[in-house]
Amino acid sequence: MRIKRILATTAALTCLAALPACKGDGQAAPPGASASSAAPAGAADEGALAEAQRYMRQFTGCEDLGTKPDDPRMPRGDFPKIGQWSVIEVGVCRDGGGQGDIAIAVPKDMKAFQAGYKQYVMDRISGGDGAYGLFSNVLVGKGFAAFPTSSKTAMALLRSDMRVLVCNPGGRVPEGYKREKPLVEGCGLTDFFAAEDGSGSPNFETPQDPAGGGEKLGQPKTGSLGLARAGSIAELRKLVGNSLDCEKHFSTDPEAVAIESIDYQPAVKGNALDWGITGRALCGQPAGAQRAVNLSWLDTVGDMKKLQTRAKAAQQADLKDDGKLKATVSMLLVGENIAVETNSPSARFGLYQLQFLYLNCVPGFSAPSGYRLEKAQVEGCVLTNYEPEHPVR
Known part of the structure; x- marks a missing residue:
């Protein structure tokens, strides 16, 4: 119900219809990266995981990098295995400051990765989980994707060129946050991290809580973000x-x-x-x-x-x-x-x-x-x- 106009939701992440930058040659680069700096779609370098770790450590902790499938920190379920979504390497590191872990996936082809994730979301929605993916923790970077378990970690990483990949058509980006073009239609890339428990990116579109007692910074005291209407x-x-x-x-x-x-x-x-x-x-x-x-x-x-x-x-x-x-x-x-x-x-x-x-x-x-x-x-x-x-x- 994150969406300060989010879910309200206007169901409009149809408007988020855009995430990591897509170059004309089919190569993926993080928002803000130049076409020349984008890694070509192809086999990842042997040190791709280490390179991803070095990049993320500029913004948050990423210690004790592990690559073993039986590493207890490795997520289960909603995390691609090698061979899925074009993924050729996986790893996991610990963010002590954010008090969470960061799973890392290195795809051979970033467009195939995004298409795979989108199809996974669509399958979950078709299976009855209509809200799946609204609170995505899939962050797309240059040649890799990160899955942080902590909102604090995710928000720290969003100070970089990484962006949240959202493929649920009901998602939406509040005013003041970036909307960028992905490599697949129907998804979106944004620096807005929506967390169900309220610990994600602040959303200043929502009017003041009339039952909460006192003003909330950045929120209007009155007004509506819009309601449905019909003439008959x-x-x-x-x-x-x-x-x-x-x-x-x-x-x-x-x-x-x-x-x-x-x-x-x-x-x-x-x-x-x-x-x-x-x-x-x-x-x-x-x-x-x-x-x-x-x-x-x-x-x-x-x-x-x-x-x-x-x-x-x-x-x-x-x-x-x-x-x-x-x-x-x-x-x-x-x-x-x-x-x-x-x-x-x-x-x-x-x-x-x-x-x-x-x-x-x-x-x-x-x-x-x-x-x-x-x-x-x-x-x-x-x-x-x-x-x-x-x-x-």
Whole structure:
């Protein structure tokens, strides 16, 4: 939910569509490096790992370089083995100052490496992990890539010509950070390091946290980074078509809209007009011969303050039971003049990319760096794309 306008996310790292510098001859150089200084795509020198170590030690620690596959510091899982993504050498060193390790991969062909990483991200997204790669720790340098385990290490390395490679199309670079062209389409290179725990690069686009008490350096006190809007239910249905089950299963019939199930309950209860809602529709398959599937509700809103006031009261009543919101009750995501009610985390992830934000009225709530956090129209609530139970990874 890192993206201080990040995830909000505008889902727009489609705009990050650019990372390490790409030269006309197909050779890769780090941002800022000249074409003549770029190492040609080819077999790495025998001392490529040592050269990468020497380069990184100008900016942070990189001690005890090891190359053995059984080195316990060598990452597992999301790290290429020799032969993958054109990688011909791997190693790992320790950054004592950053209190973490740095895995190093030397590819024979940097473009093939970036293409391999992009395909890996796309495969993870297709497998249901839609947020994978938003918080990338893949830093591309001259002829090598580094995978730091510490945010402090990553940010130190970004003082160099190294850049973060981001290939999730939902990623985005805040104002004030670099956006540079990669060697593959659909990715981006940036000096913005997004960390889920808030320890990454500072993002000064997010408005002041209204529940945090006091100003936050560099953040405006008021305003919004932009919210979704639509002129009608039909426009809203089209807007959310890729996030919700609205294309084939959609109804504005009052009886159908009033349907709910034990698994899918709307945020809006009773007469929708009393909530400031002017139009309402149901997406998904209502219970019939089988159990209901993927129910969500679309709303056009004539009085957003009234809607948020009623939603706040409903959340507070829900919290009185056990201090938690019911998982089967839909969360209310709002735009400028529209709203969507859904209890599907994956659907909400897509809606955050469309500039919807969740109305959160839980006392003491705050969001880590990189997530959007804006003032709601009622006291005691905020608009955000951060969900503690379903953080973006």
